[in-house]
Amino acid sequence: MRILLTNDDGYDAAGLIALRKRLKKIKDLEVFVVAPWSNKSACAHSLTLNHPLSFVKIKKNYYALKDGTPSDCVNLAFCTIFKDKLPDLVVSGINNGANLAEDITYSGTAAACMESVLCGVNAIAFSQLYEKEVDFKRSSKLAVKLILKLLKTNPLKKRRFLNVNYPSCESDYKGYKVCKMGKMRYVFSSKMQKNPRGLEYYWLDSLYDLSKVKANNDDIDFVRRGYASITPIKLNLTAKKEIKKVKKWLENE
Template sequence: MDKYTIFLVNDDGYQSEGLLKLRKKLLKENFRVVTVAPDRNMSGTSHSLTFTRPLKIEKLDEDFYYIVDGTPADCVHLGLQVILKDLKPDLLISGINTGPNLGNDIFYSGTVGAAREGTIFGIPSVAFSPASSKNPDFESMSTIALKIVKKVLKVGLPEKVFLNVTFPNIPIGDIKGYLLTRQGRGAYKERIEKYISPSKEVYYWIGGEETLEEECEKGTDYTAVRDGFVSITPIRLDLTDYRGIEELEKLTFLSI
């Protein structure tokens, strides 16, 4: 059997522990691992592409390891069209992220954005994240990620669908199994901090406090990880609400 080519990206930068642990695990399995990562932390960049300046690619290691001074989606574009060229990878992996991508996080996440970009290019894609940024065990998570990777390579994914996978932050032996879940609504309590500089200028820092205690509806991603399961959420590229179209038609919405 030919060697599988794995395209590995992330949004936390090329020195991220989650990325390095997973890369090492994949290489041990004799996959061809082409890693293209941002040269700095690009969390929260979602699916953005850089159009306002040129981008640089630096070869960090002879073993298919590159860094880009751009977003995760930039890394996908340059990786596929400049580095890999005619070689289409069998799977794109984004992560392992340093913090959670649950509920509404998927709209902001550069990790999820990279997996979405891979799906647009027709590549089966998976995003991996822990349920919390507090002491994640990336060694154990990369072991579980490898099992999911092998399964996806074996059975494939539905067309135009990628996976957002979240690991519970518990010992690997305590994990109860895997659940197919739907996207929840929110995993953070928003917090905006106000600061005053020495020159008396006012500025703000947008952040949030992690929580799994609210909005824990049955069948959602963060209910699964709260209960000790690995959450696997299939996400479609098509965001159209077809039921919404039907409801608006019933309301004669277009008779404006």
């Protein structure tokens, strides 16, 4: 069995390293890493089409993709490293910070899985809620068990993947909950600064407050309460219930 491990935090991220270390101990499991050279958080499902990409070999079966996104990592790995035989599974993470609710539309972690299932390879994304401390010992151990289970049996249809979010390492772990996506409350803002020549520039500062999100038996709710959420994600974004409404709206003058 062969696994491609990637992320959006970069090839040297602690979550990826912790998960790889545990996966490497499993007999008859070959682990390959292709991850971005630098942090690509919130890059979503973007591909690099306007400049070339290059691999940097870190060690055996371990590569960083210069200037590449998580989707690039998966796509290019399939075209090169796995050109003769695709991997059995793509694993993305463990991300430093949760990818809950609509955050997955921003998430490079989730996007790597989107790219994988588009190419016909099963995928699973792992993230961990960040509070004051970051420790991936517990989440990496739990993640490996899910990975091995998924390698044996995939419960999903095509073009679907699992999005897993672990609670903070500081919280008591209560087990898994299979649930729907929640609805995040976003506050969009930016911070303006000036360079030494007086020119203005901005840092985007999109924030949310989980404490203000109402409990609704969803991924936000369960992770906040100390559970790990598992949400099946599909790529078809059609709002099917709205089709008739839009047709009627179009017909009305």
